[in-house]
Amino acid sequence: MKLNEIGQVALQLLTEFGLKLVGAILLWIIAQRLIDFAIKLIKRAFRSQNVEPTLINYLLNIISVTLRIVLIVAILGFFGVETTSFAALLAAAGVAIGAAWGGLLANFAAGAFLIVFRPFKVGDFITAAGVTGTVTEIGLFTSSINTPDNILTIIANNKIFSDNIQNFSANPYRRVDLVAQLHHDVNHNDAIARLKAKISNIPNVLRDPAPDVEIITFNLAGPVLAVRPYCHNDHYWQVYFDTNKAIRETFGEAGYPVPEQRYSVSSLSSNGIEPIIPASNIG
Known part of the structure; x- marks a missing residue:
């Protein structure tokens, strides 16, 4: 008789547990679909307000994780688990994880600041x-x-x-910085005028501000020109390469000599007279 009573009680408990388990599974499936549906609605609402896509992903991830944690706590409560103790345990676990994964939290906080300050x-x-x-x-x-x-x-x-x-994309245009070496005998004003005219015809070079071509320094080979056209960031490399070609073509068409370094060497003879040795060109 006692065995029959024990069996009935066990059967009753298993039946109740089974029903709760089936109910929990159904609750999980239905709640998951509701959460996904809610996330889609929120995402659609954010997009209609032209919210930054990265910020949308941030908020949706936070909302999704929060709703799933609430769902897990609700299912545990459905099984009779004391959720207050669980919440305290979850908070303690969060503190422990936060201490152990401080670097990840720092990256998370930095990501939030990147979204806020943009x-x-x-x-x-x-x-x-x-x-x-x-x-x-x-x-x-x-x-x-x-x-x-x-x-x-x-x-x-x-x-x-x-x-x-x-x-580099924050401002409406960007400057290309190049240099062009001139020979000592070249008229720098003529070279500057030719380069400005040539560079102004390069596709995607802005007219305002106009390209800058000026002497930036001198070396043993002669004057060095700073060649600086302006363009949109999307066209930077195209303008960069085309400007190099323009420098080469302009100097070639003008017939400028190839730049070469010059040295002047002198020495004192035995009678104290300083002979002058003509300058030598080293190409």
Whole structure:
């Protein structure tokens, strides 16, 4: 008789547990779909307000994780688990994880600051943490930059935020810096006028501000010209290479001699007279 009673009680308990387990599974499936549906609605609402895409991903990840934690706590409560103790345990675990993973939290905080202060956005061409390239993603802990030689580089957000950031896409135009060596005998005013006219005809070179061509320094070969056209960041390398070609073509068409270094050597003879040795050209 006692065995029959024990069996009935066990069967009753198993039946109750089974029903609760089935209910928990159904609750999990239904709640997951509701969470996904809510995330889609929130995402659509953010996009309609033209919110920054990276900020949208941040908020959606936070909301999604929070809702799933609430769901887990609700399911545990459904099984009769004391959720207050669980919440305290979760908080203690969070403190322990925070102490152990301080670096990750620093990267998370830096990512949040990058979103708030917006020193750059996805699609900008920047230099950050020693890496130059186009920003492809600003994540929770890391950001991705695609370098000009098509190498995807992933950098910790804290490293980016704690270092200098150069954003080449922030301003409407950018200056190309090149130099052109002249021969001693070349009239620099003629060379400057020819270069300005040639560079102004290069595609995508801005007329305002106009290209700058001036003497920047001198060396043993002659004057050195600073050649500085302006263009949009998207056309930087095209203008850079075309300007080099323009320098070569302009000097060739003008028939300028090839720059060469000159040295003047002198010495004293035994009678104290200083003979002058003609300057020699070293190409």
